[in-house]
Amino acid sequence: MGSGKTTLLSVLSGRQPVRAGTVKMNGMPLNKRLRRSICYVMQQDIFFANLTLRDTLMYQAHLKLPSTMKQHEKEKIVTSLVEELDITKCYNTIIGDDFKRGLSGGERKRANIACELLSDPAVMLLDEPTSGLDSSTAYSLCCTLRRYVLRHCKTVVSSIHQPSSQIYHMFDKILLMSDGEIAYYGAAAQILDFFGALGLHCNPHYNPADFILDKIKESTEVRNRIVQSSNELRKSSPESPLDPSFRDESDQKLPNGLSLNEYRVAKFTHKQDSEEKPERKWPSSYWMQYRTLTLRNFKQQREVILSWLNLVQTLSMAIVPGVIWWQIPKVEEQIQATSGLMYFILLYWAFTPIFHTLTTFPLERPIINKERLSGSYRLSAYYLAKMTSELPLIVIQPIVSITIAFWMGGLNGVIAYFVDLAMIILGSVTAQSIGLFASALFLRIDQSIIFATIFMLTTLLLGGFYIQHLPAWLTWARYFAFVLYPFHVMLSVEFSNDHYILCKAENSAYQYCNLARNTTNSSVYIPRDEILAFFNVTLPIWANILILLLFMVTFRIACYLLLRFYRKP
Numbered sequence: 001m002g003s004g005k006t007t008l009l010s011v012l013s014g015r016q017p018v019r020a021g022t023v024k025m026n027g028m029p030l031n032k033r034l035r036r037s038i039c040y041v042m043q044q045d046i047f048f049a050n051l052t053l054r055d056t057l058m059y060q061a062h063l064k065l066p067s068t069m070k071q072h073e074k075e076k077i078v079t080s081l082v083e084e085l086d087i088t089k090c091y092n093t094i095i096g097d098d099f100k101r102g103l104s105g106g107e108r109k110r111a112n113i114a115c116e117l118l119s120d121p122a123v124m125l126l127d128e129p130t131s132g133l134d135s136s137t138a139y140s141l142c143c144t145l146r147r148y149v150l151r152h153c154k155t156v157v158s159s160i161h162q163p164s165s166q167i168y169h170m171f172d173k174i175l176l177m178s179d180g181e182i183a184y185y186g187a188a189a190q191i192l193d194f195f196g197a198l199g200l201h202c203n204p205h206y207n208p209a210d211f212i213l214d215k216i217k218e219s220t221e222v223r224n225r226i227v228q229s230s231n232e233l234r235k236s237s238p239e240s241p242l243d244p245s246f247r248d249e250s251d252q253k254l255p256n257g258l259s260l261n262e263y264r265v266a267k268f269t270h271k272q273d274s275e276e277k278p279e280r281k282w283p284s285s286y287w288m289q290y291r292t293l294t295l296r297n298f299k300q301q302r303e304v305i306l307s308w309l310n311l312v313q314t315l316s317m318a319i320v321p322g323v324i325w326w327q328i329p330k331v332e333e334q335i336q337a338t339s340g341l342m343y344f345i346l347l348y349w350a351f352t353p354i355f356h357t358l359t360t361f362p363l364e365r366p367i368i369n370k371e372r373l374s375g376s377y378r379l380s381a382y383y384l385a386k387m388t389s390e391l392p393l394i395v396i397q398p399i400v401s402i403t404i405a406f407w408m409g410g411l412n413g414v415i416a417y418f419v420d421l422a423m424i425i426l427g428s429v430t431a432q433s434i435g436l437f438a439s440a441l442f443l444r445i446d447q448s449i450i451f452a453t454i455f456m457l458t459t460l461l462l463g464g465f466y467i468q469h470l471p472a473w474l475t476w477a478r479y480f481a482f483v484l485y486p487f488h489v490m491l492s493v494e495f496s497n498d499h500y501i502l503c504k505a506e507n508s509a510y511q512y513c514n515l516a517r518n519t520t521n522s523s524v525y526i527p528r529d530e531i532l533a534f535f536n537v538t539l540p541i542w543a544n545i546l547i548l549l550l551f552m553v554t555f556r557i558a559c560y561l562l563l564r565f566y567r568k569p
Contacts, residue, residue, distance in 0.1 A: 015040065025037075036119065036121075036283070037123060038125060039121035041124070043128045043131055046367050047108070049102065050095075053091055053094075054078075054092055055296070057081070058075070060115045061118050062291075063293075063376045064118050067284045067285040067287075084144075085110045085113060085144055085148065087107055087114065090103055106140065124156045126145075195215065198225060200215055200222075284377070290385050293382050294388060294389040297389040301393060317348055318403075321405050321409070322407075322409055325337060325409040326409070328411075330499070330500060332501060335531065338409075339494075342411070343465040343487055345405055345424060348401075349424050349428045349431075350482075351456055353428045353429075353432040354432065354452050355435065356435065357435030357436050360436060360439045361439040361563075362444060368569075369569035373569050379563060380560075391429070394428055401424075402421050403417075412494045412499045419490065420490050423489050423490050424486070426549070427482070429552055430551050433556045437558050438452055438455075439559075440559050459483055463481045463484050482551045485548040485551075486548055493541075501525060503523075503524040508526075510527075510530045
């Protein structure tokens with residue numbers, strides 16, 4: 001452990017830059033086009049827990065296979081791969097996680113491999129594919145992989161850290177390809193035979209990998225003997241020929257006048273050009289990426305947002321306020337209660353989405369980074385899909401909540417209901433934007449929670465309900481409280497000209513009521529303008545909505561820029 005196996009595979013796959021030297025594939029520097037012919041099966045099996053295996057593979061097929069390919073053709077590829085990797089029985093089983101039962105460890109590993117094999121890569125890089133599996137499961141996986149490799153003629157590079165001696169025969173014949181000629185290399189057994197011929201014998205039940213490392217770290221004499229014997233063996237071995245550059249044959253000319261190395265590079269280049277013209281920057285179209293990611297994110301988040309627990313919470317936080325503020329009388333003494341009900345609903349549907357989204361990027365980042373590094377889709381397609389796929393889910397809960405609480409509280413009619421509903425939804429989406437920004441900025445849930453708590457509590461205090469007139473030196477701060485703007489819109493429609501609030505019989509807080517009491521004995525109602533002035537509502541409705549939209553757009557753009565330039569994988 002800790003010898004750099006993962007780092008080496010990351011460099012070979014082009015996912016980690018090298019500080020010195022060049023990574024080449026068949027003599028050509030590794031570029032984006034060549035990286036598409038390499039699949040990298042990471043050690044961690046990272047999936048969306050609420051998707052079934054079928055969903056996971058089909059979404060990957062839509063992202064990695066050409067958009068011109070028909071749906072039934074993609075399904076055929078997925079079905080064939082599932083059968084080859086022997087995971088047909090769990091095809092409709094959810095992936096699951098620590099809290100929800102789903103695929104077993106071996107099935108998850110096979111699913112991980114299946115996702116990477118969808119694009120039919122030429123080279124397979126496997127980072128400890130048997131780690132975390134028991135001996136029998138690991139051996140079964142190795143047999144399955146060996147069948148697939150031999151059947152499809154793939155080049156395999158794999159790191160292994162597994163104490164069971166069976167695993168060293170995982171690729172009893174590791175398949176390598178060179179100029180269309182197939183060469184088979186034995187695994188650990190052949191290597192131990194080679195060392196044994198040099199008089200270097202491995203003790204029974206000793207880890208062959210550790211034995212080999214021990215020997216090549218011994219004296220210079222032992223190392224030279226191993227290298228010289230290996231080169232001599234490879235000069236005469238048809239299965240493992242020594243590269244001409246190591247035996248002064250790199251300039252050996254073929255009938256066409258090219259050296260052997262030049263011929264290999266030219267042949268590989270011609271093969272790649274013939275297969276990938278016209279070259280596409282992405283495997284699927286932008287529309288296919290956006291559509292697939294939208295459907296995938298909607299299905300993943302649906303189980304989270306619309307869970308029975310959230311349903312109970314939504315109903316409770318609608319019925320309880322409705323009971324407490326039941327049918328508020330239209331009198332001056334209840335103006336604060338009426339505004340309090342609106343402010344409570346608004347704040348609740350600001351707090352809920354902002355704290356829900358704080359976990360978004362910390363939890364999804366490993367999956368998104370893995371897929372982005374493999375070139376599956378554009379960041380903009382993912383981000384746009386993320387923004388739109390959750391809108392229906394975010395909207396449903398406030399609709400239920402405001403519908404119950406509004407009519408139980410006896411607020412101001414149908415027009416006010418729809419305006420309040422629009423403001424609460426817009427406030428929720430704005431709060432979600434702020435939560436996404438915090439999530440991308442910190443990428444740690446604890447730090448994001450601290451930021452959101454400070455931000456929201458400050459916003460609550462500056463929102464215009466607890467205090468209407470701030471000290472002169474702090475007046476500017478209220479304009480950064482985004483809940484202020486929907487709250488003022490809701491006040492404007494609640495206390496409209498056709499909604500009469502009866503003045504107190506004496507000692508009214510409103511000047512008009514006190515003056516009118518001295519001139520008439522009939523009922524006196526508070527003018528709308530005086531109520532709005534009491535809450536310091538100065539901007540028109542359209543201006544409040546425009547500023548709220550500006551908050552939402554600004555935070556969403558800032559979040560995208562963070563992901564694009566600051567949180568690059």
